[in-house]
Amino acid sequence: INKYTLGLIRFFWNWIQDY
Structure with a gap:
């Protein structure tokens, strides 16, 4: 996994949590 992806x-x- 890349740092950018994280x-x-x-x-x-x-x-999603804010939704």
Whole structure:
């Protein structure tokens, strides 16, 4: 797993949690 991918997943995770 790449560091960039991890950051992207974290961003999506925050978006899903906020929803």
